[in-house]
Amino acid sequence: MKPCDSEQVVAVIGGGFSGTMVAVQLARLAGTRRCRVILFEKGNRFARGVAYGTTCEQHLLNVPAGHMSALPDEPSHFLDWLRRHDPDAHAGTFASRQQYGNYLEELLGSTAGTSPVEIELSNDEVVDLVEEPSEGSITLKTARGNSRRADHVVLALGHAPPQDPAGLVRPGHLPGYFANPWNSGGLEGLDPSDPIPLIGTGLTAVDLVIEAEARGHRGPIHAYSRHGILPHRHQAAPSRVHSGHTDIAGMHTPTARSLLKQVRSEARQWQAEGGDWRSVIDGVRPVAQTLWRGLAEPERRRFLRHVAPRWDVHRHRIAPQIDDRIQAAREGGQFEVVAARVLALEVDEATRGIRMRIRPRGASEDESRVYRRVFNCTGPSRDIRAGSSPLLKAIIRRGLGQPGPLALGLDVGDSGALIAPGGRENARILAIGPLLKEKLWETTAIRELRVQAADLARQILS
């Protein structure tokens, strides 16, 4: 038993937005409690993560500044920060993702500098957790061979890395294939006139097009996906705000099909009244977690198969400036979206490049194209078992936690506490962010994560 005035040690694993904000909130909320936070990050920068660690300054946020505060109780916190750096910024500004990373870094630094809570930054990867029942604590083991003890552990590991499209690539057999374009530097050293093929037409593909353009790439860029649909753009300013989705929010025992039908019908009706469908989607967002929780498991599977791709395309939108550039590249002939299934990638013996076999939508025959490099832009994997995280593997192997039935995330209780096989909730190991996807579905945007971080900190300190 620990004496009640002893120091509480909280280990936060992952220094992206979620982990950073748990550390910040612990420091803000600890009051007179003695608490120390160890924030682990395996990458080379804290307070960035995948999204805000981009090296391309032309990558913009896909949410306007007025909605990007990291602090739920101070809605204009980011906008105020941005205005100090750019007096012309306003609530509708789409700031750069690098700027947002700077904001988070400053927030972490200033909080650590003024709070009595010590925030220790450890640039190390946590690879294993061992429960110490007699001590009432957890031992963390790191890739650099260190062992640390903590009273609570927060898993803020972020998104699973992208998964290779089914059966397409045998790992290690395809030089020039970039499985994860977020951290591969795959555009480095590419001949500016080489064609660039992207598998996927979502947000990652848009990022690659913008980065290639920023690097002065002149060659063609081909993006492949079954339906060939790019993300939609945000409205410059909503003309009319759609309020009250009582019909959707109040649906009892919804099914994937009934949800789709209801959203479609409301969008049609709203458009007939002169509104924009985006307002309807935005109106569903606040109740999306409740709707997901109301779906039985077979319906969740149906949702993933039939509805999720459409939901993602309408829900994850891009800044108007980014869309303008994408459309200009399409109209200028540099960027082409190809509706096709990518069937195989193999070494082209003649050129030592990659031969991509595709079946264009509606065609009865396959086509082949040869590229020097190929980029997998299919986005984060929806199966947490697919990644190679030694820590997740250790957690599952040791029976400290388990994937949910759909493997979208870990099995967690309402508080975010891991549920071990057998059903025991472990209040010492808590998860945040994309790891909660099985429980919440919508758990990646700042508006959700900032609330989770504050709630988790309160719970740990209580």
Ligand SMILES: Cc1cc2nc3c(=O)[nH]c(=O)nc-3n(C[C@H](O)[C@H](O)[C@H](O)COP(=O)(O)OP(=O)(O)OC[C@H]3O[C@@H](n4cnc5c(N)ncnc54)[C@H](O)[C@@H]3O)c2cc1C
């Ligand atoms: C390209 C992109 C753009 C986005 N833009 C927006 C936007 O404009 N607005 C918005 O609201 N949301 C946006 N999002 C959503 C975004 O996911 C969240 O905003 C947020 O960044 C997720 O943060 P996270 O900390 O949970 O995960 P991550 O950012 O993935 O961070 C997890 C961190 O944990 C570290 N880590 C993992 N395992 C270990 C380990 N074992 N030991 C130590 N460290 C470890 C990783 O290195 C990583 O830095 C965007 C997402 C992406 C991918």
